[in-house]
Amino acid sequence: MSYIEIDNLSLSFGQNKVLKDISLTIEKGELITLLGPSGCGKSTLLRVLAGLETFQEGEVYLDGEEISEVAPKDRNVGMVFQSYALFPNMTVYENIAFGLSIKKLPKKEIKEKVMDALALVNLEDKADYYPDQLSGGQQQRISLARSLVTEPKVLLLDEPLSALDAKIRKQLQMDILMLQKKLGITMIFVTHDQEEAMILSDRIFVMNGGVIEQQATPAELYSQPKSQFVASFIGNYN
Ligand code: ADP
Numbered sequence: 001m002s003y004i005e006i007d008n009l010s011l012s013f014g015q016n017k018v019l020k021d022i023s024l025t026i027e028k029g030e031l032i033t034l035l036g037p038s039g040c041g042k043s044t045l046l047r048v049l050a051g052l053e054t055f056q057e058g059e060v061y062l063d064g065e066e067i068s069e070v071a072p073k074d075r076n077v078g079m080v081f082q083s084y085a086l087f088p089n090m091t092v093y094e095n096i097a098f099g100l101s102i103k104k105l106p107k108k109e110i111k112e113k114v115m116d117a118l119a120l121v122n123l124e125d126k127a128d129y130y131p132d133q134l135s136g137g138q139q140q141r142i143s144l145a146r147s148l149v150t151e152p153k154v155l156l157l158d159e160p161l162s163a164l165d166a167k168i169r170k171q172l173q174m175d176i177l178m179l180q181k182k183l184g185i186t187m188i189f190v191t192h193d194q195e196e197a198m199i200l201s202d203r204i205f206v207m208n209g210g211v212i213e214q215q216a217t218p219a220e221l222y223s224q225p226k227s228q229f230v231a232s233f234i235g236n237y238n
């Protein structure tokens with residue numbers, strides 16, 4: 001069985017069917033991108049994995065376990081958002097330690113883990129800063145560190161770079177790739193930016209209107225798009 005497996009998942013909000021019979025498999029250590037236009041269901045699919053949405057049909061497996069009934073906090077899934085979502089009244093150190101606080105670890109161990117996480121994103125010197133004293137790119141790196149400190153089974157990233165300007169964005173793309181290779185962590189990265197998906201991904205899942213139109217490597221998608229939609233979406237660099 002694959003590390004992550006979704007079988008025949010369907011989810012509706014009222015009459016609006018947002019995910020339609022989605023099936024996918026992801027291997028441990030893969031970096032997968034969900035690519036598709038706004039409203040196609042990318043965030044909803046991530047939220048299903050995080051345990052933040054209930055759905056009507058299907059099964060979701062993580063590391064061999066069916067997790068539909070497992071509470072979000074017990075899934076060991078990390079999530080990073082576009083908006084960073086750091087606590088403004090806590091220092092960088094406290095923000096990262098917060099992720100560990102439910103685990104009831106000794107202080108010394110917390111400190112080691114937080115400093116290791118800060119080192120991963122090269123911001124050891126910012127432990128005592130508050131979020132608003134940092135740039136957007138630095139805040140997003142802290143938010144990555146906060147998600148990684150709990151050593152999640154999978155890291156879900158929902159358009160994490162969309163709020164950043166082009167130069168910082170390129171830098172963070174490289175940081176994320178480096179972290180992923182270094183830690184071997186499984187990542188699912190949501191974007192509506194084709195170029196970003198092409199650069200980052202082992203495989204890209206192209207979504208449209210609640211279905212996955214194609215699951216393929218960047219090269220395969222480019223050379224053998226399965227549909228007109230995929231061809232135009234992939235070809236459309238802007
Ligand atoms: P994406 O992330 O690809 O932009 P979303 O997963 O956020 O798309 O949304 C998919 C569809 O589900 C959209 O039509 C959106 O309006 C709808 N939707 C998302 N969340 C909710 C919700 N909590 N209640 C009702 N409709 C929702």
Ligand code: MG
Pocket residue numbers: 042043044
């Ligand atoms: Mg979204």
